[in-house]
Amino acid sequence: MIISDVIVRRFRTTTRRHSDSAGHAHPGPPHQVEQAILTIRTEDGHEGHSFTAPEIVRPHVIDKFVKKVLIGQDHRDRERLWQDLAHWQRGSAAQLTDRTLAVVDCALWDLAGRMLDTPVHKLIGAYRDKVLAYGSIMCGDELEGGLATPEDYGRFAETLVKRGYKGIKLHTWMPPVSWAPDVKMDLKACAAVREAVGPDIRLMIDAFHWYSRTDALDLGRGLEKLGFDWIEEPMDEQSMSSYKWLADNLDIPVVGPESASGKHWHRAEWVKAGACDILRTGVNDVGGITPALKTMRMAECFGMECEVHGNTAMNLHVVAASKNCRWYERGLLHPFLEYDDGHDYLKSLSDPMDADGFVHVPDRPGLGEDIDFDFIENNRVG
Numbered sequence: 001m002i003i004s005d006v007i008v009r010r011f012r013t014t015t016r017r018h019s020d021s022a023g024h025a026h027p028g029p030p031h032q033v034e035q036a037i038l039t040i041r042t043e044d045g046h047e048g049h050s051f052t053a054p055e056i057v058r059p060h061v062i063d064k065f066v067k068k069v070l071i072g073q074d075h076r077d078r079e080r081l082w083q084d085l086a087h088w089q090r091g092s093a094a095q096l097t098d099r100t101l102a103v104v105d106c107a108l109w110d111l112a113g114r115m116l117d118t119p120v121h122k123l124i125g126a127y128r129d130k131v132l133a134y135g136s137i138m139c140g141d142e143l144e145g146g147l148a149t150p151e152d153y154g155r156f157a158e159t160l161v162k163r164g165y166k167g168i169k170l171h172t173w174m175p176p177v178s179w180a181p182d183v184k185m186d187l188k189a190c191a192a193v194r195e196a197v198g199p200d201i202r203l204m205i206d207a208f209h210w211y212s213r214t215d216a217l218d219l220g221r222g223l224e225k226l227g228f229d230w231i232e233e234p235m236d237e238q239s240m241s242s243y244k245w246l247a248d249n250l251d252i253p254v255v256g257p258e259s260a261s262g263k264h265w266h267r268a269e270w271v272k273a274g275a276c277d278i279l280r281t282g283v284n285d286v287g288g289i290t291p292a293l294k295t296m297r298m299a300e301c302f303g304m305e306c307e308v309h310g311n312t313a314m315n316l317h318v319v320a321a322s323k324n325c326r327w328y329e330r331g332l333l334h335p336f337l338e339y340d341d342g343h344d345y346l347k348s349l350s351d352p353m354d355a356d357g358f359v360h361v362p363d364r365p366g367l368g369e370d371i372d373f374d375f376i377e378n379n380r381v382g
């Protein structure tokens, strides 16, 4: 069906998540933030939707790039439309980012699924309808009773195991926390969690992203003694050779790259260089479901697992359509926040988790997000 329009609606939503000066999320009082929903509409009135931050789909980006590529095209030509947008990035003066490619690609997948009354993972070719989640804990903080001490992490880990999680990933303390980063404190938090949950719960760490090679090595060696499953992003991912050095010197698997640019092409270089033992992708990190699947399938060719960064329906469908991925990253979690409360603009969770720690892919068509369009209209700001 021919695409006839691309629409952006901005609306207010209430959240208790606040970003610090490094972009890490922490709990705080409820406050209103703006969110955007991108809608791709066809000539016969069918629509696909995806959520993002308003600046990702600001008018300049939509009018100068997205509408010019999409309008008048067959909505099913996701590969060609993705390639056309990706090729325009080079000449976009850095205005057309991977995040914009991601939200457009997700809306196209949602549109195709809604038109065929089929969930996206079934459209891709599903591997499963439920997947184990690991609880991805927020970065540490200095909040009394929050995540301020190793003991806080231990107590919270116990709570997560009671909720059903069979895996837990710690994000430890990072600046602007006054005394962070600190490898010894990272290891104390990891030891407290291991002590609290016992030997059968799988544990991982996502550490300060700018440690030196020697600090990352010390951290990794400590984690090996605690039986952790992987070490993630302990150094700047722009130095692939540092990751090759670390992976060569550690037994614990090194996971990456998460935040490095270059989409699936650069992730192929990490595999070729031996810079990671487990590959990483993420719909927002590589520019959509389409390139995330390419990354996943490439990893499979090398006998590698590929773990998907982030929660939300878009990442869940990539996980559900893939064999070589163990987990769904459910988070970010904190003792002061109730993740299962979801969002005020969704009528139900996109990633419901049962008491055994399995997240079930909603059987709703498309991305399966249970969108409250009345809420969006009643809270419109643009």
Ligand SMILES: O=C(O)[C@H](O)[C@@H](O)[C@@H](O)C(=O)NO
Pocket: 023, 024, 025, 136, 171, 206, 258, 309, 310, 329
């Ligand atoms: O750096 C952060 O804010 C967190 O690590 C965040 O990106 C989290 O989503 C992550 O890295 N998960 O793996």
Ligand SMILES: [Mg+2]
Pocket: 206, 232, 233, 258, 309
């Ligand atoms: Mg990470």
